[in-house]
Amino acid sequence: xxSTVTPTAVVALGGNAxxxxxxxxxxxxxxxxxxxxxxxxxxxARDGWNLCVVHGNGPQVGDALVRNxxxxxEASPLPLGVLVAATAGWIGYxxxxxxxxxxxxxxxxxxxxTVITQVEVFADDPALGNPTKFIGQPLSEARxxxxxxxxxxxxxxxxxxxxxxVGSPQPQAIHELRVIKQLVEQGTLVIACGGGGTPIYDDPVxxxxxxxxxxDKDLAAAVLARDLGAALLLILxxxxxxxxxxxxxxxxxxxxxxxxEAAEMDRAGAFGEGSMAPKIRAAMDFxxxxxxxxxxxxxxxxxxxxxxxxGTTITVERA
Numbered sequence: 055x056x057s058t059v060t061p062t063a064v065v066a067l068g069g070n071a072x073x074x075x076x077x078x079x080x081x082x083x084x085x086x087x088x089x090x091x092x093x094x095x096x097x098x099a100r101d102g103w104n105l106c107v108v109h110g111n112g113p114q115v116g117d118a119l120v121r122n123x124x125x126x127x128e129a130s131p132l133p134l135g136v137l138v139a140a141t142a143g144w145i146g147y148x149x150x151x152x153x154x155x156x157x158x159x160x161x162x163x164x165x166x167x168t169v170i171t172q173v174e175v176f177a178d179d180p181a182l183g184n185p186t187k188f189i190g191q192p193l194s195e196a197r198x199x200x201x202x203x204x205x206x207x208x209x210x211x212x213x214x215x216x217x218x219x220v221g222s223p224q225p226q227a228i229h230e231l232r233v234i235k236q237l238v239e240q241g242t243l244v245i246a247c248g249g250g251g252t253p254i255y256d257d258p259v260x261x262x263x264x265x266x267x268x269x270d271k272d273l274a275a276a277v278l279a280r281d282l283g284a285a286l287l288l289i290l291x292x293x294x295x296x297x298x299x300x301x302x303x304x305x306x307x308x309x310x311x312x313x314x315e316a317a318e319m320d321r322a323g324a325f326g327e328g329s330m331a332p333k334i335r336a337a338m339d340f341x342x343x344x345x346x347x348x349x350x351x352x353x354x355x356x357x358x359x360x361x362x363x364x365g366t367t368i369t370v371e372r373a
Contacts, residue, residue, distance in 0.1 A: 062104040062238060063286040064279035065095055066272050066336075069110030069249070070292055071353050072145065075213070076192065079113070081148075088152045094288065094356025095153060095243075100162045104238045106282065108275040109149055111141040111249030115268065116190020116218060134220060135252055135264035142170055142248025149245050157243075165242040172229035172262070173251030173269050173277075179223035186327065187222035187268050212326040221267040223253055225274045229262075231281050238282060250274040276336035280343045287340045287348040288360065289333050294352040296330060296366040311368050313338045337368040345370055 071091045073079040079087065098105055115137050122131040132140070146168030154166050185207045192215035193201070198208045207219045228234065228247065237244045250269030257263045272289055279287045295307035298319070311319075316338050325331040330350075337348035351358075351365025359365035 060102060060104050060241075061285040062106065062279075062282050063098050063288060064106045064108060064275050064282065064284045065098070065356075066275035066287070066289045067091060067107060067109045067149075068291050068353075069112040069114060069145075069271070071290060072109070072148075073113040075113075075215075075292065078191065084114075085148055085152065088148050089156065091290070091353050092153060092156045094290065094353075094360060096156050096160050096162065097357050098288075098360065099157055099164055099243060100160060103286075104241065105243045106234065106238055106278060106284075107149060107153070107243070107245045108247040108271055108278065109145055109245065109249070110271040111138065111145055112187075112189045112268075113191060114141045114145060115249060119190065119218070133264070134266040134268070138249045138268060139170055139252045142252070143168075146170070146245045146248050153243060153245075166245070167237055167242050168245040168248070169230055169234055169237070171234070171247045171251040172254045173225045173247065173274055174227040174229055175223035175225060175253045175255055175265060175267075175269065177255040177257070177265070179221075181223045182221040182265065182267055185219040185221050187220050187270060188217045189220055189268060190218045192217055212329040221265075222250075222270050223265065223267055225251070225253075225269050225277045228274070228278050228281060229254065231278070234278070235282055247271065247274040247278055270332045270336075272333045272336040273339075276340040276348075279340050279346070284340075284344070285346050286360070287337060287346065288356065289337060289348070289350045290353045290356050291333065291350065292352060293330075294355050294364065296325075296334065296350055298324065300324075300326070300330075308366050310372060311366060312372050313342050313368060313370050316368055334368075341368050341370050 118137045198216040250271040253265040254262045297305045299305045348368045349359045349365045355364040
């Protein structure tokens with residue numbers, strides 16, 4: 055590592071890392087899971103990296119919608135875009151506090167700050183009319199039918215669970231990039247683009263306006279990493295690596311992929327559209343645009359993955 059230049063890493067932490075799939079996590083459970091998830095972040099901080107953490111909010115914003123619906127006769131419901139910002143606030147508080155405590159115990163004191171982030175999208179993005187982004191916990195058949203009757207969209211995810219899906223436009227730019235960049239470059243560990251950031255578009259009359267949708271947090275992390283000039287994008291998820299022939303007896307982990315190899319597999323439909331495909335596309339986009347290294351791995355393998363001992367590493371050329 056060049057001692058004259060402090061490299062930047064962007065770490066994308068899945069919402070399921072804080073609230074595992076299939077678990078009805080209380081806030082106390084989520085604090086516990088958050089504290090257990092910080093090993094790779096603390097390691098990078100101790101090694102001197104500048105850091106920006108992006109977290110998901112799929113389970114949490116889904117739960118917020120349930121609360122909205124349950125209390126709709128007592129309090130005016132909040133739109134999805136506002137719920138994204140709200141969950142980014144309280145999850146940011148949880149992650150920020152947990153990171154500060156972990157760094158203190160490790161003797162690696164750093165300032166930590168959460169930036170509630172808006173992400174610029176196109177108002178006419180076709181994804182807004184074609185919901186594909188899974189949020190919330192698995193649903194029973196009966197609840198799924200109730201939601202469909204209300205005009206909600208419910209689909210089966212890659213694990214065979216029925217879940218809500220919402221529109222997920224492509225992130226174009228990080229609205230608060232300048233603020234985030236200033237903080238990161240002065241050594242502050244920044245939590246940004248929580249839940250993928252709240253999507254906004256530029257209205258020719260009103261100016262910036264919110265969109266009731268959810269931006270994929272891995273795609274937002276790739277845009278943020280690209281525009282920060284990061285050397286590393288680390289995507290932490292619930293599988294240890296990217297697999298070929300996933301779900302078959304022939305499945306096998308892919309330890310290294312070039313951007314071209316990953317793109318060819320993606321075109322062939324090798325990755326789950328609602329699960330691994332967005333992570334692969336985020337990693338490819340980052341590596342292609344920056345020449346940096348993108349890693350996809352399980353949360354518990356993050357430390358090893360940064361050392362090249364686990365996960366799937368995606369680069370422009372084979373190392």
